[in-house]
Amino acid sequence: MADGTKQKKMMLIGESGVGKTTLIQVLSGEGFSSKKTQAVEFCGRFIDTPGEFLENRRFYPALITSSADCDVVAMVQDATRISSLFPPQFSTIFTRKVIGIVTKIDVEGCNVERAERFLANAGVKEIIRSSSKTNVGLDILQELLA
Numbered sequence: 256m257a258d259g260t261k262q263k264k265m266m267l268i269g270e271s272g273v274g275k276t277t278l279i280q281v282l283s284g285e286g287f288s289s290k291k292t293q294a295v296e297f298c299g300r301f302i303d304t305p306g307e308f309l310e311n312r313r314f315y316p317a318l319i320t321s322s323a324d325c326d327v328v329a330m331v332q333d334a335t336r337i338s339s340l341f342p343p344q345f346s347t348i349f350t351r352k353v354i355g356i357v358t359k360i361d362v363e364g365c366n367v368e369r370a371e372r373f374l375a376n377a378g379v380k381e382i383i384r385s386s387s388k389t390n391v392g393l394d395i396l397q398e399l400l401a
């Protein structure tokens with residue numbers, strides 16, 4: 256930032272295809288290039304993680320280790336999905352502030368309340384609704400990291 260203030264760093268975790276990389280790209284003001292995230296990637300004030308890291312328990316230690324470098328862990332749930340892979344109280348394995356982000360709320364037939372229930376079951380207290388397509392919730396996320 257111009258005044259030299261240190262911005263907070265956020266790590267995003269969630270199943271493959273929920274929109275983690277897209278969200279990072281729109282928040283960073285970059286154009287979106289569609290490609291699967293293959294490894295933990297450091298992109299400015301964001302840490303992007305592959306969906307596989309949530310989908311396979313043997314990667315949990317890697318998620319915990321990576322979270323040490325961030326201020327906020329964002330658990331990302333897609334509003335169009337009828338299920339969630341976040342285990343109950345998953346948020347408690349992190350020693351950082353944890354928030355929930357519900358993505359794709361622009362999609363017709365999505366169910367935001369269902370997504371919020373999944374996140375609440377996973378121990379998330381603060382939830383932000385977002386769409387990388389219609390730019391909903393992006394201002395709130397920017398504010399959180401300021």
Ligand SMILES: Nc1nc2c(ncn2[C@@H]2O[C@H](COP(=O)(O)OP(=O)(O)OP(=O)(O)O)[C@@H](O)[C@H]2O)c(=O)[nH]1
Nearest residue numbers: 271272273274275276277292305306359386387388
């Ligand atoms: N309609 C809609 N589509 C979205 C939104 N966010 C992401 N997508 C689409 O969802 C697909 C997957 O997005 P990614 O950002 O690559 O998902 P990811 O969570 O990074 O997936 P992995 O890297 O495999 O873990 C892409 O086709 C995006 O265009 C959104 O807010 N609304």
Ligand SMILES: [Mg+2]
Nearest residue numbers: 275276291292
């Ligand atoms: Mg990705």
